[in-house]
Amino acid sequence: MELLSPGLGLIFWQLIGFLILLFVLSKFAWKPILGALHERESSIEEALTTAEKAKEEMKQLQASNEQLLAEARKEREAMLRDATSAAGKIRDAAREEGEKERKRMVEDAGLEIESQKKAALADVKQQVASLSVQIAEKILRENLQGETAQKSYIDKLVDDLNEN
Incomplete structure (x- = not known):
């Protein structure tokens, strides 16, 4: 039973050893341990602060990116509208130019047809006159x-001339 209930001397020496250990630890170990803990705590706080700042910067960058995207979309839409408008103007100008060219070609063709018609009529009149003269000559030679x-x-x- 002696092992279960220690003697008073043993308790005294254990207490003395504990106090010496406590004194040595407080003198040499507690300050560096506490300093390291404080240093670690401050580095963790700095990391959290830096992370919070980075998070804020990310939010600002994200808002800036969204704004830039919106502006880019607006600019793209404006460019598309301008391009569509320009294409429409070019198409209309080409259509008008084609219409003018078609009208000019129709007028030129009409003038050409008219001149060829007049030339053909003059040729037909000349041939009819020539044939009439030949026929009249033949008839007159026969009759007279x-x-x-x-x-x-x-x-x-x-x-007949006098009557007219």
Whole structure:
């Protein structure tokens, strides 16, 4: 039973050893341990503060990025509108130019047709006149082979001229 209940001397020496250990630890170990704990605590606080600042900066950057994206979208939409408008103007100008060219070609073709028509009519008139003269000459040669027939025909023509 002696092991279960220590003696008073043993308790005294254990207390003395504990106090010496406590004194040595407080003199040499507690200050460095507490300093390291304080240093660690301050570095953790700095890291948290830095993380909070970084988080704020990220929020600001994200807001800035969203604003830039919105501006880029607006600019893209404006460029698309401008491009569409320009394409429409170019298309309209090309259509008008094509219409003018078509009208000019139609007018030129009409003038060409008219000049060819006049030339053809003049040619037909010339051919008709030539054929008429040839036919009249042949008819007159047949009918007016005698001198009396020629004189009577000439008198008839002169009378017709006088009446007109």
